[in-house]
Amino acid sequence: MTSATVNTVAGSPLRALRRSRNLRFAGVASLAAALALSACGGDDAGSGSGDQPIVGLITKTDTNPFFVKMKEGAQQAAREQGVELQTFAGKQDGDNEAQVQAIENLISSGAKGFLITPSDSKAIVPSLDKARQAGLLVIALDTPTDPADAADATFATDNYQAGLLIGQWAKAKLAGKPAKIALLDLDPNGVSVDVQRDQGFLEGFGVDVKDKTRIGDESDPQIVGHDVTNGAEDGGRTAMENLLQKDPSINLVYTINEPAAAGAYQALKAAGRERDVTIVSVDGGCPGVDNVKNGIIGATSMQFPLKMAQLGIESIAKFANDGTKPETSEGKDFTDTGVELITDEPQSGLTSKDTAWGTQNCWG
Numbered sequence: 001m002t003s004a005t006v007n008t009v010a011g012s013p014l015r016a017l018r019r020s021r022n023l024r025f026a027g028v029a030s031l032a033a034a035l036a037l038s039a040c041g042g043d044d045a046g047s048g049s050g051d052q053p054i055v056g057l058i059t060k061t062d063t064n065p066f067f068v069k070m071k072e073g074a075q076q077a078a079r080e081q082g083v084e085l086q087t088f089a090g091k092q093d094g095d096n097e098a099q100v101q102a103i104e105n106l107i108s109s110g111a112k113g114f115l116i117t118p119s120d121s122k123a124i125v126p127s128l129d130k131a132r133q134a135g136l137l138v139i140a141l142d143t144p145t146d147p148a149d150a151a152d153a154t155f156a157t158d159n160y161q162a163g164l165l166i167g168q169w170a171k172a173k174l175a176g177k178p179a180k181i182a183l184l185d186l187d188p189n190g191v192s193v194d195v196q197r198d199q200g201f202l203e204g205f206g207v208d209v210k211d212k213t214r215i216g217d218e219s220d221p222q223i224v225g226h227d228v229t230n231g232a233e234d235g236g237r238t239a240m241e242n243l244l245q246k247d248p249s250i251n252l253v254y255t256i257n258e259p260a261a262a263g264a265y266q267a268l269k270a271a272g273r274e275r276d277v278t279i280v281s282v283d284g285g286c287p288g289v290d291n292v293k294n295g296i297i298g299a300t301s302m303q304f305p306l307k308m309a310q311l312g313i314e315s316i317a318k319f320a321n322d323g324t325k326p327e328t329s330e331g332k333d334f335t336d337t338g339v340e341l342i343t344d345e346p347q348s349g350l351t352s353k354d355t356a357w358g359t360q361n362c363w364g
Contacts, residue, residue: 065364167204236263
């Protein structure tokens with residue numbers, strides 16, 4: 001096991017400042033550029049140290065516990081693989097420009113490859129093309145690119161399956177009771193993970209989703225409506241308030257992730273509806289598992305961000321060593337890192353784990 005370096009944002013410019021008086025102005029300019037990227041969401045940046053291969057991690061944000069855990073997995077794997085890790089993040093979900101800047105930085109630094117959770121699966125493709133043409137291995141994490149082959153590989157949860165599981169659970173839980181469904185999605189961009197979870201949930205519940213690549217084209221009267229949350233607790237609260245105004249009789253709520261679910265619950269509690277509405281979600285973070293345990297969320301689909309990042313770093317290290325690219329899971333166009341249904345109310349015909357198991361395996 002060899003050591004690895006994890007750079008700070010000022011690493012490369014500070015070395016430049018130390019070289020000589022004649023290079024000070026160049027060093028200051030580099031430092032300004034690095035700090036500008038940090039303002040756009042960059043976390044760790046800088047050039048390589050010694051002969052360690054440079055590997056990047058670009059996440060949607062650095063505040064969501066999912067991406068925090070992903071970063072931890074990448075840092076751990078970087079130390080084990082003897083590579084230098086540079087990490088970047090957007091200010092919020094949907095911040096494509098910060099990810100474009102991060103890719104430019106990695107290309108300039110001579111990185112061997114990078115992992116990315118695309119904020120916009122389509123808009124980022126030209127930058128990915130540029131990186132691949134420059135010889136970098138590009139691996140998407142969690143969120144596939146659109147088209148999927150814009151990345152060399154994808155390590156992800158089967159997000160459609162994650163949605164399908166909670167939809168099937170909700171259908172069994174309601175046991176024939178008429179449903180009034182609110183769907184709390186991510187954002188208006190139609191990013192693939194958002195679409196897949198939403199559509200998977202609806203199919204699992206038995207709704208005709210028509211076009212699986214689109215949100216909101218369903219005509220089923222059980223659906224009250226869709227609203228966006230930006231994957232955040234305050235967004236979940238606002239979206240839930242909006243949909244309750246549209247129809248106060250909502251009794252089933254799907255959310256894109258567990259922070260949005262927590263916000264939805266706050267809105268339901270304020271309306272006095274928390275006891276007769278079932279919430280389902282996707283993530284498997286420790287706060288979310290606690291909310292399942294406490295009856296706030298009925299069921300959640302757990303994913304494994306630590307595993308995604310570790311496998312991704314290992315793959316780029318191998319690529320840097322011998323040019324080998326990762327293979328996909330059998331029968332799929334990506335590497336499936338697994339999903340588990342977590343609930344304390346198991347339903348007949350569905351395999352699930354309870355919150356005791358969830359607490360031992362959660363993240364965040």
